[in-house]
Amino acid sequence: MDIWPGIALDIDDTLSQTTIFWIEKMIEAFGSDEGMTAQQIREKYFYVQNVPYPSWSWENVKDKIHYRLTDEAFQLELKTVVDSVSWIQELIQSWKKFSCYLSNRPISIYWSTKKRLALHWYPELPITLRPEDVDKEKWNDRKSDFLQKHTNISWIIDDNPDLIEALPIWYQWIVYLFETKKYSNPHWVSVVQCDDWKTLVQEMTSR
């Protein structure tokens, strides 16, 4: 796969409101042990895998609901992160180049991911997804390896602070951390934290 110089884009919770949607589906199927709303669970636990409810355990849900991740209807129902498409267009007009989508979605949903991105007018770029056999603990190591191999990717837009932890201390490029939860960066990697796409575009175009 040819990767052009430029910016790598994560998909889930960077371009798609995946976690909140997934939490809503989990509440519908398994309830909320603490009686919290989807938004409250998102704020408290951040990712679905951090929610400690026994009925939400991987063993319990994998056969009952996980198939939906590969369901095309689920992909098409997902909302985009507000204004992300127009802000990406703004970056393109400011001569910023995009390299690829770098996501930890499983390869099995490659085609529905491609369809979804096209449907919402995201730029057409190579899509790199996660092979099914990579252990959960290694998901961000895979992204880190990819970024170290493709040194022409100079900026990464991602919402997951674990990616920063997975990068080596000599990593020379910048991670734009797109997230709602504050992250104190104890690491050597350059991180620009942005609450929303508007801030992110302002940060990027000022460089």
Ligand SMILES: [Mg+2]
């Ligand atoms: Mg993400």
